[in-house]
Amino acid sequence: MALKYDIFANFNEKEKRKVLSILGAKELFYKKGQTITYALKNRFLIGIIVSGEAKMIRYDYTGERTIVEEMVTGDIFSDMFVSNHASELAVIATKDANVIFISYDILIKKCETSQYALMILDNLFNVMSKKIIKRSERIELLTARSIRNKLLAYFELEAKKNNSKSFNLNYSYTDLADYLAIDRSAMMRELKNLKEDRLIKDVNKKITLLF
Amino acid sequence: MALKYDIFANFNEKEKRKVLSILGAKELFYKKGQTITYALKNRFLIGIIVSGEAKMIRYDYTGERTIVEEMVTGDIFSDMFVSNHASELAVIATKDANVIFISYDILIKKCETSQYALMILDNLFNVMSKKIIKRSERIELLTARSIRNKLLAYFELEAKKNNSKSFNLNYSYTDLADYLAIDRSAMMRELKNLKEDRLIKDVNKKITLLF
DNA sequence: TATTGTCTGTTGCAATTGCAACATTTTTAC
């Protein structure tokens, strides 16, 4: 599953090591809780999470923290994908993490001579497409005009992804409320309403659509 | 302004014609109101709006229409940037439009032999980065927890983009309410409150932050 | 220029939502 959109898709270990050396890539290790400043301070650098987890966090003008993006193995992040005008951002390792940094500029240049570099660029395109799609999906959910509609939209999307009326919630309810930008307790109340109205069934985090 | 992120940035007319021929690109003309089906039915095809305007529209299961994206000259669209699981989409020309279609597959292949193709790919990455950033910005606004905060977040972002406390609203209030996914009349009320609280000044669509 | 349609601005009222404050259960960390 991760494979299809992985930046190293279609590479075996040997080829991967080779292309990283061609690109002059750096691999750095971060302990849980550490801030990954490297990529965000260097425009045209792309960070690839090869193990562990990290979160991108925004500090708004009031000092409040919001999670912009939760990143797992295979995800990438870069200053190139961040608005110059947005509030301060930081990437923090939420588990011990290994991160590979490659330079976009070098990547483009090496494409002239290296088939491998071009393959990486191709994979990068897929990963970026995925990012666009993920954000579009979230916007679709966030523009629904009530908690009920947000939940239903989210459930329907998950159901479609699973080709089934049933699926397992892979968020905690607390995180789901955050993702949908709604109050958790109000969401729980609406979830109860949806169950009472027999629109969904919820057997310990396995949701089934009844319509 | 458009130049920096344009897919033909750094190309002159002659080079542009040359690369389009290398890539076997097609240019099609659409009259205002026509549906552009070409790209959305052909995965791996990228549509570039070279003149005119178009809107990407979603039809949800109730048959309701929502504007997903408004596209102007220089914007690109592709099935590759659209979730397989989303509701039905259509791209409709909102003004007479010329659209160039290039195949992603061919583009990647030609990069091995053509410096121009690689330049197009490079530009494509910039355009995609811009797409990611635009969506991130909208998500930032949509996750604000009240109408007041949504408005303030939007105004601050616009102010930052203009490097000034003042800027002209380039949305109608009706459209802004849509963009922020809030009720228009409730937004107008809150706008009035913001003015009364002396947080903003609004002299016929020119907003000034007073903080 | 008359007319039609869209946009702005306003308000009362009802419905939805967020907040605060709990008890309980589950998970995580030592």
Add this chain to the structure above:
DNA sequence: GTAAAAATGTTGCAATTGCAACAGACAATA
């Protein structure tokens, strides 16, 4: 294995929001 922390589940109440329904301004167009 126990303590601490996080997540779930619930509710009353107040604040915010959406809805409906206007009137007037402005724009488009025939």
